[in-house]
Amino acid sequence: MGRPRDAGVERVALDAAARVLAEHGHQALTVDAVAARTGIAKTTLYRRWPTRAHLLAAVAEAALAPPTVPRTDDLAADVAAALRALSQALTGASRTGVLADLVAAATHHTELRPTLHRLGEVRRATTRDRLAGAVADGTLPSSADLDMVLDQLLGPLYLHALVTGDELTDHYVGRLVDSVLAGAGFAAKGRAAPGPTGTGSPRDASTTTHPGTPVAPRRSA
Amino acid sequence: MGRPRDAGVERVALDAAARVLAEHGHQALTVDAVAARTGIAKTTLYRRWPTRAHLLAAVAEAALAPPTVPRTDDLAADVAAALRALSQALTGASRTGVLADLVAAATHHTELRPTLHRLGEVRRATTRDRLAGAVADGTLPSSADLDMVLDQLLGPLYLHALVTGDELTDHYVGRLVDSVLAGAGFAAKGRAAPGPTGTGSPRDASTTTHPGTPVAPRRSA
Amino acid sequence: MGRPRDAGVERVALDAAARVLAEHGHQALTVDAVAARTGIAKTTLYRRWPTRAHLLAAVAEAALAPPTVPRTDDLAADVAAALRALSQALTGASRTGVLADLVAAATHHTELRPTLHRLGEVRRATTRDRLAGAVADGTLPSSADLDMVLDQLLGPLYLHALVTGDELTDHYVGRLVDSVLAGAGFAAKGRAAPGPTGTGSPRDASTTTHPGTPVAPRRSA
Amino acid sequence: MGRPRDAGVERVALDAAARVLAEHGHQALTVDAVAARTGIAKTTLYRRWPTRAHLLAAVAEAALAPPTVPRTDDLAADVAAALRALSQALTGASRTGVLADLVAAATHHTELRPTLHRLGEVRRATTRDRLAGAVADGTLPSSADLDMVLDQLLGPLYLHALVTGDELTDHYVGRLVDSVLAGAGFAAKGRAAPGPTGTGSPRDASTTTHPGTPVAPRRSA
DNA sequence: AATTAAGCGAGACGGTACGTCGCGTCTTAAG
DNA sequence: CTTAAGACGCGACGTACCGTCTCGCTTAATT
Numbered sequence: 001m002g003r004p005r006d007a008g009v010e011r012v013a014l015d016a017a018a019r020v021l022a023e024h025g026h027q028a029l030t031v032d033a034v035a036a037r038t039g040i041a042k043t044t045l046y047r048r049w050p051t052r053a054h055l056l057a058a059v060a061e062a063a064l065a066p067p068t069v070p071r072t073d074d075l076a077a078d079v080a081a082a083l084r085a086l087s088q089a090l091t092g093a094s095r096t097g098v099l100a101d102l103v104a105a106a107t108h109h110t111e112l113r114p115t116l117h118r119l120g121e122v123r124r125a126t127t128r129d130r131l132a133g134a135v136a137d138g139t140l141p142s143s144a145d146l147d148m149v150l151d152q153l154l155g156p157l158y159l160h161a162l163v164t165g166d167e168l169t170d171h172y173v174g175r176l177v178d179s180v181l182a183g184a185g186f187a188a189k190g191r192a193a194p195g196p197t198g199t200g201s202p203r204d205a206s207t208t209t210h211p212g213t214p215v216a217p218r219r220s221a
Numbered sequence: 222m223g224r225p226r227d228a229g230v231e232r233v234a235l236d237a238a239a240r241v242l243a244e245h246g247h248q249a250l251t252v253d254a255v256a257a258r259t260g261i262a263k264t265t266l267y268r269r270w271p272t273r274a275h276l277l278a279a280v281a282e283a284a285l286a287p288p289t290v291p292r293t294d295d296l297a298a299d300v301a302a303a304l305r306a307l308s309q310a311l312t313g314a315s316r317t318g319v320l321a322d323l324v325a326a327a328t329h330h331t332e333l334r335p336t337l338h339r340l341g342e343v344r345r346a347t348t349r350d351r352l353a354g355a356v357a358d359g360t361l362p363s364s365a366d367l368d369m370v371l372d373q374l375l376g377p378l379y380l381h382a383l384v385t386g387d388e389l390t391d392h393y394v395g396r397l398v399d400s401v402l403a404g405a406g407f408a409a410k411g412r413a414a415p416g417p418t419g420t421g422s423p424r425d426a427s428t429t430t431h432p433g434t435p436v437a438p439r440r441s442a
Numbered sequence: 443m444g445r446p447r448d449a450g451v452e453r454v455a456l457d458a459a460a461r462v463l464a465e466h467g468h469q470a471l472t473v474d475a476v477a478a479r480t481g482i483a484k485t486t487l488y489r490r491w492p493t494r495a496h497l498l499a500a501v502a503e504a505a506l507a508p509p510t511v512p513r514t515d516d517l518a519a520d521v522a523a524a525l526r527a528l529s530q531a532l533t534g535a536s537r538t539g540v541l542a543d544l545v546a547a548a549t550h551h552t553e554l555r556p557t558l559h560r561l562g563e564v565r566r567a568t569t570r571d572r573l574a575g576a577v578a579d580g581t582l583p584s585s586a587d588l589d590m591v592l593d594q595l596l597g598p599l600y601l602h603a604l605v606t607g608d609e610l611t612d613h614y615v616g617r618l619v620d621s622v623l624a625g626a627g628f629a630a631k632g633r634a635a636p637g638p639t640g641t642g643s644p645r646d647a648s649t650t651t652h653p654g655t656p657v658a659p660r661r662s663a
Numbered sequence: 664m665g666r667p668r669d670a671g672v673e674r675v676a677l678d679a680a681a682r683v684l685a686e687h688g689h690q691a692l693t694v695d696a697v698a699a700r701t702g703i704a705k706t707t708l709y710r711r712w713p714t715r716a717h718l719l720a721a722v723a724e725a726a727l728a729p730p731t732v733p734r735t736d737d738l739a740a741d742v743a744a745a746l747r748a749l750s751q752a753l754t755g756a757s758r759t760g761v762l763a764d765l766v767a768a769a770t771h772h773t774e775l776r777p778t779l780h781r782l783g784e785v786r787r788a789t790t791r792d793r794l795a796g797a798v799a800d801g802t803l804p805s806s807a808d809l810d811m812v813l814d815q816l817l818g819p820l821y822l823h824a825l826v827t828g829d830e831l832t833d834h835y836v837g838r839l840v841d842s843v844l845a846g847a848g849f850a851a852k853g854r855a856a857p858g859p860t861g862t863g864s865p866r867d868a869s870t871t872t873h874p875g876t877p878v879a880p881r882r883s884a
Numbered sequence: 885a886a887t888t889a890a891g892c893g894a895g896a897c898g899g900t901a902c903g904t905c906g907c908g909t910c911t912t913a914a915g
Numbered sequence: 916c917t918t919a920a921g922a923c924g925c926g927a928c929g930t931a932c933c934g935t936c937t938c939g940c941t942t943a944a945t946t
Contacts, residue, residue: 707924
């Protein structure tokens with residue numbers, strides 16, 4: 001019973017928060033700022049999000065409308081597309097900032113970890129399905145450990161975004177996908193399966209498109 | 222001219238900081254706290270570390286005495302050993318907390334990114350050498366992209382430590398190393414080289430030791 | 443028309459309020475607290491008492507069941523008895539607290555002043571009657587300004603309760619009554635009428651009983 | 664050691680507080696308001712006055728520059744002058760408001776009671792001296808209990824200011840002084856000592872001047 | 885019996901101030 | 916010139932009560 005929550009509050013608050021984020025960075029994304037901008041009382045905000053961190057999480061989650069990645073019959077291309085979408089979500093000063101803040105906050109507020117996890121998970125689930133499909137139709141060997149594959153795909157993205165700060169270029173993502181999929185036993189389409197010794201090295205030529213991105217030498221870090 | 226800097230300050234401060242960290246978590250690791258505990262004036266602390274973040278970085282770096290990983294002729298084992306050492310450095314509430322804080326801080330204080338990077342880099346360099354050696358003696362194909370391999374090895378560790386919060390078990394590290402090395406064309410010693418088609422499925426049995434760690438099914442997430 | 447007000451609400455609310463007051467002091471006597479304790483909705487409370495201050499006033503008034511002060515032929519004793527009853531009502535941390543809050547609230551909510559006034563008034567009226575009777579039978583001179591006498595009787599009580607925080611001992615009240623009545627021209631019974639020159643000094647020995655209270659020297663403040 | 668407190672802070676803050684008080688009443692006298700007006704950080708304010716109540720007390724005390732009441736050879740006039748000065752300090756919406764707030768606050772923050780007390784005490788001390796002098800030169804009988812006299816003088820003032828809200832007119836103060844002093848055995852100057860029965864009633868004609876104030880009938884309360 | 889005008893519990897909401905915490909800068913005196 | 920000491924400005928935090936509001940349900944008196 002009682003007066004029902006005004007659903008508009010969430011919407012307005014998150015909108016404003018997103019705008020603050022875009023305009024002034026994640027440093028400026030304070031509860032006070034959102035309250036001031038929206039006219040929503042701080043009390044009301046704190047009723048939804050008991051902590052600045054929770055608000056951050058909500059903002060991050062809201063910003064992540066899972067884009068429908070089209071499914072073609074090119075496994076590597078599909079996976080790369082999904083990963084590039086995630087890369088974009090992780091890239092950009094403010095976005096990375098929010099993510100980093102969230103990562104830091106999640107060490108106390110463990111209840112935020114699911115959310116944090118879910119951020120990558122949305123794509124991960126789709127990708128996992130795609131990979132499972134590949135296993136089903138024989139494109140990938142049935143022995144493939146999909147979770148391990150996903151870790152190897154996602155891990156490097158977070159590593160670059162959070163730790164090294166390197167750019168996540170489309171080219172890098174392409175190479176990563178090729179490398180990991182090949183490791184998982186993927187025979188690139190229109191190609192003979194590489195020999196067991198791996199000398200045939202399926203990695204020198206990427207099976208996916210890297211639209212116009214030059215091969216930048218990675219920082220040795 | 223003037224009074225020389227007291228060299229003891231660094232040591233005392235970092236010691237105290239480490240203790241605060243262990244006792245009360247990284248939230249409590251404030252400049253004021255260190256000052257209060259040690260009797261060192263805030264001014265003095267700020268003279269060394271211009272920012273709380275810099276202090277954090279120093280603490281993190283100090284905590285990371287690079288352990289000498291012995292080099293055997295078992296590539297997978299050596300790599301796994303190095304990664305397990307890193308895993309331990311990333312694991313544990315307070316350690317992960319500092320890392321996360323540092324990651325967050327590095328989004329503003331870009332000058333900290335090198336330090337942050339170096340944390341993993343210490344092992345990375347060793348591991349890179351080990352991998353290069355493997356290429357040299359033919360254990361790994363010369364086509365292997367070592368940086369990519371390292372990304373795939375380190376990335377998942379950070380992913381688990383920072384994002385999912387999953388434990389980094391020795392078992393997981395073993396599987397990861399096996400998977401990545403196999404993908405890079407490594408033929409596990411005393412074994413038929415597994416083809417990428419995976420018929421022989423090299424992953425079901427790890428070539429590295431997992432001391433007592435039962436095979437726990439990972440959350441599908 | 444419409445549903446009639448539940449008469450029980452007043453009772454329950456005031457009871458609970460009194461209990462809160464006794465247990466946690468007047469600071470804790472908030473509308474929310476009463477609502478939470480009783481299960482009465484805030485709306486309902488505000489329907490009766492438009493303001494916390496009004497609730498306070500009600501609590502204070504309810505706590506003041508006017509005790510019947512017996513009328514003897516000893517004027518000083520009767521007046522002292524009435525004043526002692528009032529003293530008790532003003533004394534004690536929580537009671538004084540409510541009074542003080544009420545005093546503060548009355549500076550805005552002038553509509554509360556009558557209530558505030560009435561708190562002392564109940565006794566005042568009785569006492570005034572008693573004094574008027576004394577004038578009638580010649581115990582007090584007809585020239586006595588009763589309101590002024592009452593001010594001099596009540597004022598010091600409030601002064602001590604609210605400002606100095608000194609205890610209101612029975613002994614003090616006795617001395618006060620003697621002093622004021624003597625000043626008003628009262629000849630203590632069975633005694634020579636003391637002249638204002640005070641040679642007879644009627645004040646050194648009180649005409650009223652001070653049960654067991656030792657003569658404590660007042661702080662010179 | 665350490666940086667010394669900026670003495671200007673007290674001055675500026677109290678000045679601003681006094682201005683807020685005068686302009687917007689004691690309700691508006693918040694720590695935030697003072698901080699905003701002066702540019703002094705809230706932290707700094709709280710370093711001096713740990714509570715809004717303490718700030719209020721300081722404001723009240725600062726506003727009470729003890730005016731030098733001239734000493735003539737007219738006891739009643741001197742006392743009345745002192746009391747009128749106090750009356751003015753207690754009168755006026757904002758001043759009474761502060762006092763009332765202070766009275767309320769003192770019930771928790773007992774450390775404020777001395778200050779509260781001192782507010783009246785400043786005049787009380789002077790007046791007490793004047794009375795003692797009167798005792799010394801025989802104007803008052805040596806039996807006079809000065810503290811009791813003072814209570815009877817000050818009590819009614821607080822009673823009116825805080826409880827009844829009646830105005831404290833010069834005329835009332837005059838009558839009060841006459842009444843109390845007469846009760847204490849004061850023979851008004853140039854007058855025969857009133858007879859011991861008090862029929863002579865020194866109160867019908869005040870010995871002090873009431874400049875232009877008509878005799879207003881007191882509210883029956 | 886149907887209508888209707890309150891009363892009531894529940895709890896969201898806007899508002900205002902509170903008092904606290906940590907950062908990084910500064911001022912002073914001591915070595 | 917370094918230190919210890921500690922005041923200071925700044926900005927945000929999360930909390931507490933206030934008094935108002937919107938719900939849905941209940942309870943009479945009125946039609």
